[in-house]
Amino acid sequence: MIAKELAQKVLAEALRTGADLAEIYVEDVVSLQLGLEDSKIEQAVRGADRGAGVRVFFGNLVTYAYTDTLDETSLMNAARAAAAAGSGSSQTRVIDLTERKSPLKYPVEIAFETMSIQEKANLLGKMDETARAYHPAIVQVNASYLELRRHMWLFNSAGVQVEDDRSYTEMRGGVIARRNGTLQSVREGFGGRMGLELLSRNDALGKMHEIAETAVKMLDARPCPAGEMPVVMCNGWGGVLFHEACGHQMEADFITKGSSAYTGKVGQQIANPIITAIDDGTIAGRRGSLAFDDDGTPAQRTVLIEKGILKEYMWDLVEARRVGRESSTGNGRRESYRHMPMPRMTNTFIDRGEHDPQEIIESVKRGVYIQSMAGGQADIAKGDYVFNATVAYLIEDGKLTTPLRGATIFGNGPKTLMQIDMVGNDLALDPGMGTCGKGQAARVSVGQPTLRIPAATVGGTDEPVSGM
């Protein structure tokens, strides 16, 4: 995208006021988004975004300037603006850039162009028909398709020269069912770091049928009971639990400042020994996978918790430099060239356990089973987390019975990790729709096997049930 010689010149300019490290991040993003609602293709949007950011490090001070024009003048201006905070000087050095290749390959097997935009739109139309045909209670259907190619190049004065060409495909569907003034809304989908092979590996119409079925079933849902009770979390999406309850607290920016409960706890037991948790940015086709992160560090697999013992945090370049670590864990991510990276999760999951998932449900006399959720949130300092279930069931005598609406699951992350007492043997990652928000949006995956929290706080509007 920009020539090596130009990169060297810009880096030298950025270093001129005495910085100890300078970096250029270049990005070229092309996207296509199609959206259907009311049985009509209403959104057909193509975007082209290109830009670069120059980041300059003066010890723990980081300055940044970006431009949406990639000519020499604009890049040199950005370098000068970012360097302006410095007051020292350095002799212009010749920066040796050596291109590094990643052993990780994320090939696009079926290119976006192999299917016309009209064919993609037609698929959304069929998804709409499938859902509406399922039941007359379905009053609204939406479906959307996204393809996005984000190609990044990074050069820094430590000699790093890397690129990562990231392609993503996503399909989403949602339905609203209505009966006697009661409305239910269910949304799902699938996606990944891949091309159109996503569509051959997943059944979009089958998925719509399933969503419609769930929405109609949820019309009979009754309000969720409130109070403390056992909660069983499904595999796959259930991994939102770990992401919110503990994942954020293991991001290095909260560790170096001391705002996380896990600060200084490496080597200590922080979870039930049946728990092993991993952040793995190297899994083929997954939404959070990277060849290099947005600091130019190779992506890696990091064991966060091994048999209950805290092993490692998730580091980006800034936080690694702050504590004098030799390298980060490849968790530096940014939303776009207009943003600076920060420590973020990639694909984060609780590893496989030993229990049969059926046995876990059967172990609960009265509790709640969470099958799907709208997302969650974490409170860093206190370690509290919350997520809202969109599809949940009451468990009675070891069986799933009544569907429940408006269920909120609330708990304390560090406590929950110690409490989880059954972990299933059915590890799965989510379908690939997760976006984490931490001031900036990042594509992530979550995952886990079916697991049991023996006592969690459940929020709902129904009267408390005694004896739980």
Added chain:
Amino acid sequence: MTTDYLALAQAVAQRAAADGIEAEAYITHDTETQIKVSQGAVEQLSQSATRGIGVRIIDHGRTGYAYTSDFSDDSIEQTWRTARELAQIATPDEYRALPDPRPIPDEDLEIWDPKLESVPPEAKIDAIKRVERATLDYDARIILSEFCNYQDAISHVYLANSRGFAGQYGRTIALAFNMAIARGEDGGMVNAFGFGASNFFDELNPETIGRESASKAISILGGQPVPTQTAPVILDHFVSAQILGALAEALSAESWQKKRSFLLDRLGQQVGNDMVTLMDNGRMKRGVASAPFDAEGVPTSATRLIDEGVLQNLVYDSYSARKAGVQSTGNAQRFGHRSLPMLGPSNFYMQPGHQTRDEIIAGVEKGFYVISVMQTGGIDSVTGDCSMSANGLWIENGKIVGPVGGVTIATTLDGFLNNITAVGSDLRMVPAFGAIGVPTLRVDNVTIGGT
């Protein structure tokens, strides 16, 4: 830059005539500053300008949209052609058309701070350092100020369409926020946010922001769950703003036309207690979501949505208005040049009442003053479900008796509107999608989930 962006937008839009279609060009040019401080030192400093153009084509009821940040002739030509091609994909819809130009009232909305451009970075750094200082100085139990950020934006919008509309405006916004972290004697930590935003740099009050995060964190320190029960709650501004966000969604004409609002088909009916009056006002003076015209060139306006509990009106953009046979309320919104106009609130707020916060607290025999909540998808404008986790203070006989934490609160949006029994006089605007304004509220019959 000396480019005449309005002339460029007009030139692009006017190409439509030759092609027998309709077109609109939307150009943004923004200069943004971001400063983050930690422990008395600047940690991050970013300052840059970006621009972009979005082209919307409507070809006989079919919409195509394309955008780019590259202003070369080739790129704009390519963007035009892409938008035209995409319009072929969309489903024809007789109500899809650009709005006819309407006169834009000549009135100063006070959304432009002419000084902001010349405020030196040192003054901005000083302001955000004062936020951190105010937090740390508040109480010895405050151990950290996190996410301590100053951000501002000087934005220019240029909009032209093939029906002859051409307009431009500038808007400035400066905001600062931080999170205070407090640690109690038992080592337990809590956090809380402080926040301030204004169109005018000089109106930011760093000390108020810093003290807000600190005082909230200290107040909830050591909170314990209460038994599960149904009780009245008092909601802080930031808490009720989240609920109002869902109400704004439920009061958009698009949500009705697409049958995804829990308030569907209840126009003219009593949907809340008579203390509830909800307004949307895109022309509010010094409103962070105010603008002379909306994202498709329609003049913004003030709309009374719920009047003393009775559902009176919805917000409209030109599409939903044409479909309903009414006039647009000027509520088309846009997230910069990358998005199609979409219907949403501007400055959306609940009319304040007469009681002070302390008077409202004094009127509660036994209840929960909710200071902070967490929820994602827990407040649903379709189903009307409303549940979240909460921290706050317990009230007995009109007095605060101690902190509460680790509980959930749940009601429904219908329950919320009907059980509001006190509305404070302390209206405060919170920037969200648009800006949401709410006074302190008392809501009865809320389920508290605890031990």
